[in-house]
Amino acid sequence: MNGLLQKIMWATLRFFLRFRYRVRVHGLEELRSVKGPVLVLPNHPAYVDPPTVLSHLRFGRSLRPLVFTDTYRSLLFHPFCIASNAFEVPNLKSHSRDAHRQTTEMIDKVVAGVEAGNDFLIYPSGRLKRQGTEVIGGARIAYELLTRCPDLQVILVRTEGLWGSHFGCAQTGGLPDLAGGAKTAFWSLVTSLLFFVPKRDVSITAVAIDRDQLPLDSKESLNRYLEAWYNVHGGEEPKYVPYNPWFGPRDFDFEAVKRENAIDADAIKPATKEAINAMLVEHLGRELDPSELAPETTLDTLGLDSLERMDMALEMEREFGFRSNHVPTNVGELWLLAEGQLSSGDDEELIVPELWSKPPKVNKEVPHALADTLAEAFVRRALERPDSAAVADQLSGVLTYRKLLTGATLLSKRIAKLEGHAIGIMLPASVAADTLFLAVQMAGKLPVMLNWTTGDAGLAHAVEKLEVKNVVTSQRFLDRLGIEVPGADIVALEEMREGISKWEQTTTYLATYIAPKSFLRSLPKVDRDAPAAVLFTSGSETLPKAVPLSHRNLIADIDAGVKLIQFDQSDILFGFLPPFHSFGMTAAFLMPVLTGIRVVHYPDPTDARGLSRIIRGYGATLMFATPTFLQYIFGVSTDEDLKSLKTVMVGAEKCPDSLHDRFEATLPSAVLLEGYGITECSPVVSGSSPTDSRRGTIGKPLQCVEMLVVHSETHQPIDDGETGLLLVRGESIFHGYLKHDGPQPFLEVSGASWYNTGDLVMKDPDGFFHFRGRMKRFLKIGGEMVSLPALEEPLAKAFPADESGPQIAVEGIEMEGGRKIVLFTCQEISLRDANAMIREAGMQGVMRLDEVRLVEQIPVLGTGKTDYRTLRSWVKETPSGAERESA
Secondary structure, eight states: OHHHHHHHHHHHHHHHHTTTEEEEEESTGGGGGOOSOEEEEEOOSOTTHHHHHHHHOOSSOOEEEEEEHHHHTSTTTHHHHHHTTOEEEOOTTSOOHHHHHHHHHHHHHHHHHHHTTOEEEOOTTOSOOSSSSOOOTTOOHHHHHHHHOTTOEEEEEEEESOTTOTTSSTTTSSOOOHHHHHHHHHHHHHHTTTTTSOOEEEEEEEEEEOGGGSOOSOHHHHHHHHHHHHTTTOOOOOOOOOSOSSSSOSOOOHHHHHHHTOOOGGGSOHHHHHHHHHHHHHHHTSOOOGGGGSTTOBHHHHTOOHHHHHHHHHHHHHHHSOOOSSOOOBHHHHHHHHTTOSOOSOOSOOOOOHHHHSOOOOOSSOOOOSSSSHHHHHHHHHHHSTTSEEEEETTTEEEEHHHHHHHHHHHHHHHTTSSSSEEEEEOOSSHHHHHHHHHHHHTTOEEEEOOGGGHHHHHHHHHHHHTOOEEEEOHHHHHHHTOOOTTSEEEEHHHHHHTSOHHHHHHHHHHHHHOTHHHHHTSOOOOTTSEEEEEEOOOSSSSOOEEEEEHHHHHHHHHHHHHHHTOOTTOEEEEOSOTTSHIIIIIIIIHHHHHTOEEEEOSOTTOHHHHHHHHHHHTOOEEEEOHHHHHHHHHHOOHHHHTTOOEEEEOSSOOOHHHHHHHHHHOTTSEEEEEEEOGGGSSEEEEOBTTBOOTTSOOEEOTTEEEEEEOTTTOOBOOTTSEEEEEEEETTSOOOOTTOSSOOSEEEETTEEEEEEEEEEEEOTTSOEEEEEEGGGEEEETTEEEEHHHHHHHHHHHSOOBTTBOSEEEEEEEETTEEEEEEEESSOOOHHHHHHHHHHTTOOTTOSOSEEEEOSOOOBOTTSOBOHHHHHHHHHSOOOSSEEEEO
16 A cells, blocks of 8 residues: 555655756666666755655656654654654754764664665765765765675666755855745745746666676775766756746846855964864865865865764864864865854744733842842742743743643652752753742752763762762753763753653643642742852862852842842843753753743853844843853844844953944943952942943952952952952842862951952042952962952954954963963064063063963853963973974
């Protein structure tokens, strides 16, 4: 029956294709004599060639085509795939360790299918061709199958005449819209009255090849043979054939498409090109010819197959810190990925659910938390506005407070059963992270926010320090990171959700209507001074320390922060900082959810294009960022993308004047505020407000915080206008590190206990505080204090951070009998010129650099801060692979 169904389907499809395509098939009769399992290997000029080839290449065999999962699962094409017994394969435009594994398993399954007597149609290139010639490059599937299946017979198929079709890449420079193209084709048939559609001439040549003719000594030699056969006529020029005999364009400018998609090699940093070229040499095991280093050179041409391209892309993510869902296809895209400029691959129109734009219930009072503990504050807010939008991201969509409460409640029951009091959380900014954090609170356990950017060693340190038995994360996310968490069991959110029955989901959701107060009654009894979450210090100076923040700390900071920045419940916050970042957890998640402000998340703070897209699509009015991440966004955004923003607060590092200037020019009706925060302080300590701000300062203290400036050595209070050590105290300040062997960071001054920030500030007569740098970033040379931030400041103004990150950093060490202060730079600058810039800024004597090192990239932490600990280790080393100039 299935064979009859296929015959009817292919005959029907062939009938309709003839209205548009004039197809001539050569060599069909000779194929009927082929014995044994068959492997048909066609070239791939357009999406329309699979149905064209399969419907016209009828020689008594039922061919199983390999179809990428996106097409296989689409509503439009899934019935055809089922009817043709198509073989579903993973789509390698998304790369991860799991996709790598799936690809290997797929090849094994095809081999098993051949051994079971199946005949397959497989495109050896594995992708649509991007140019007039077919390029197999380093693809391995044809070679794997032929070497592993000695009885497999080969039929080569060459399709010509489709290059230039809107089902191919010639008209866009990238993958065409398959579903949209199918709809266009259908309406063109209708409007042209079927019989008057202009026809495209297509030639299909099929030849059975004796296996002995195939060079099977290596995949490279086989692929060169296939390329020569497909391109025997020298490739094709794109041809445009109108769809309507009376209306529409008669021609198409294919050259303009090439120009539009060209990558400007001159805009890429030389250091980036060198790093990528070296990586390619390592992966290929050979030196590259200069002609192979053009941006348009495909990785296929170089000899990298799909799995090798995936491995290299994953390695680049770890090396450069940027990622994209799109696997680079040519050398130029590798450059773009290394500099954080490659599109995320998510370019389709952003569809925002209508619920997001529904006006929320707005109270006249200042937004604030409704209880003294996090879980109770959340539940009370959810019951107060159950059907208002609460959180959103692209994966989960928009969740109302009712749905968020239901999800957190269901997860809390699973969290409660996990061993140990401390539960590790390792997720990016997302609805999943919000739900999980709230679930841990509702289960009466302690969330430990894990920073995956510290790598296996940093995670092992955190897990051991807090005795974390279980780390909850997404298997998809963990797979993408390619890391492990030594010493703890991984609990996948996906598996946890699968264990929740539909009945339990339904009854819990109904309870929000029928018995809403039951959610309050079921909450664990918690002391407001008990730890509510544990974060870790950034590790930019020393090994990370465990920072417990209590319910009192966090809620005090939230309520005071809202008053400072003057939010209201009609605002929309964009939260993209990761939840292991104190700003990410408190300001970009807890603050909006507990006070009734909508928050939309994005998981990758390095994807500047994605960040810009979310701001525009969701109409974000508020944002917390570091200057580094804000630079990323401005580097790729238009004024239109950012016009909804009203207030942006930056912290974690000094905001350069150049960024202030750019912000004011781009968003004249918005305000850019600077704030100062420390993980130990929940985190915001001070900040400017929209009605009381001063550029270049860290503002004034929150209402819940006292700030005191003392002499850095005597610890006695000093006068305004003098620089000294900053001490703070108040409800938002923590009470000490957990399981810390060293001294706690508190000082007794004037009969009170103060937290020693380790930072130097100056308070001006108007009450604004000016940040002067870290005490730890001062060197004592000959009795004089040398400020590394002060040395760095004039150079940072001359070479400001851009979308690729910081361009300079200064670090130094004291040595026996001397010192070594090094300028690390991504820009060409001599030691003489750098010191001249420092002198022009008014510094002299011991305030100078000793060395300049040219580096490919300034290391940064996951928070966007410069990683001075790594730089300090570089100072201690003799530089290699970097240019060095010493005094």
